[in-house]
Amino acid sequence: MTDIVEIGPDFDRWEDLLGLILAAFASMDGIIDPPSSAHLLTPETLAAKAQQEIAFMAEDGEALVGCIFCRPEDGALYIGKLAVAGNQQGKGLGRRLLERAEALARARNLPALRLETRIELTANHETFARWGFVRTGAYAHPGFTRITAIEMRKSL
Secondary structure, three states: OOEEEEOOOOOOOHHHHHHHHHHHHHHHOOOOOOOOHHHHOOHHHHHHHHHHOEEEEEEEOOEEEEEEEEEEEOOEEEEEEEEEOHHHOOOOHHHHHHHHHHHHHHHOOOOEEEEEEEOOOHHHHHHHHHOOOEEEEEEOOOOOOOOOEEEEEEEO
16 A cells, blocks of 8 residues: 655655656656656655645655645645656546545645646646546746646645
């Protein structure tokens, strides 16, 4: 059984976590423009991100197989860097990670989850819609005149 735990101050596997995120996001390379911000991450920036946000990881034995970063905002819990290892995709792990985020949002009296996904990733839009998210906005990254990402929210 895959365990999901909060990443605490004693966590020291930043290289492994970065590898998981980069592998999970690799399918976007050459599809999304601009490229994923995952490419800007380093072990050090991930460690700093985990101190500023609330992060959960999924472990299967010693292997890191999933993660999610959560940032409380006014009126929602922002979800970022939801990543699931390729050999674990389609087994409900992404949904379980989101359930942890939902529990965190409820505990903090936040009425919704919020995320952003790239406009090109229509399969992600469909998956998030099945999980109860609805499209609430769209925007262009700096330097772009076309929509590059959409915002989705799930009311709790």
